[in-house]
């Protein structure tokens with residue numbers, strides 16, 4: 001049994017758990033973070049690392065904007081791999097151009113800086129971008145990227161070094177007893193932690209803790225396929241690059257006046273709809289380019305039905321689409337993988353409290369790298385009544 005008693009025990013070391021730990025520590029709480037794997041290997045390390053409040057609806061844009069401040073502040077203290085190169089949305093036809101103009105207007109009213117860019121300006125900034133693809137762009141200069149395989153580990157290292165986070169990898173939480181005033185957290189290796197409050201941020205794992213609760217919820221899991229090229233020797237593609245299908249998919253554009261009309265004109269059936277494909281690019285620090293992604297869904301209780309394979313046809317389809325947008329120097333892939341995140345069918349995040357002091361927070365969907373830092377700040381304030 002661990003002899004310490006903590007103000008907060010965080011279960012799960014992904015981005016959502018890590019930022020809950022971060023805000024609780026900054027509020028002066030003692031925190032233990034318990035992670036089942038040797039290091040977090042979930043959605044948090046498998047994504048693009050695009051921090052793009054520009055893509056979120058109004059509520060999550062606010063969390064995302066706060067996240068930007070937190071990421072930048074953290075970077076000024078400790079290298080967590082933040083780069084401020086902005087995000088660009090590239091329109092490939094008149095309808096998408098129309099949506100860019102409308103989003104630009106919405107953001108001007110929201111006091112969130114964005115800049116319309118002509119095709120020529122886009123071609124000058126994004127090397128290899130194809131002339132016949134890009135009609136116009138919308139650029140968000142304040143947005144950042146992080147390296148997904150680096151950032152969460154660096155933030156955790158900072159919290160351990162500078163704020164006394166107690167971190168326990170290789171501890172899978174099997175049960176939480178919240179019947180008394182103290183919360184008892186039992187791990188698979190026999191370790192037991194005691195704390196005043198517990199936050200459960202276990203991502204898309206619905207088997208170990210509260211399986212019945214999740215089975216009755218409207219939580220679902222999404223499987224996304226990703227690819228990463230070898231390093232491009234000379235080609236520079238700064239920041240986050242989002243393209244026409246993203247304009248037709250992201251929540252922020254759904255708030256544009258023309259959105260419904262644009263969607264109504266789309267073909268009901270298409271490969272990109274069947275596989276939930278839109279094309280994003282993010283160049284990593286080593287010059288390689290991360291390309292994705294696809295979306296396949298299953299209910300929380302049936303997550304296994306998504307299987308463990310990478311569907312080669314989906315990857316080939318994404319490469320074919322990507323080649324219509326960019327000419328890369330070197331298309332060879334160094335790796336492919338899939339990631340899984342959880343989300344609710346009817347809500348923007350899953351929040352459920354058990355016996356007042358155990359707070360389950362998951363199902364943040366595809367916005368976790370963008371929204372978690374800001375959202376967790378509000379969440380910790382609520383949990384501790386700060």
Ligand SMILES: Cc1cc2nc3c(=O)[nH]c(=O)nc-3n(C[C@H](O)[C@H](O)[C@H](O)COP(=O)(O)OP(=O)(O)OC[C@H]3O[C@@H](n4cnc5c(N)ncnc54)[C@H](O)[C@@H]3O)c2cc1C
Pocket residue numbers: 011012013014015016017034035036037039040041042043044045046047048049050051052171172173174201202203204205208209224225226292293338339340341362363364365366367368369370371
């Ligand atoms: C391919 C892909 C691309 C994406 N791209 C972006 C992007 O560019 N920008 C963006 O904003 N978002 C993106 N997202 C979404 C983002 O990655 C997720 O929203 C976010 O990572 C979810 O974080 P999490 O902490 O909830 O879950 P996870 O990262 O899955 O973390 C959950 C953690 O809990 C641990 N755990 C589970 N059960 C237990 C247990 N019983 N005991 C102890 N530990 C446990 C797991 O091991 C894991 O480390 C993407 C997601 C994917 C999959």
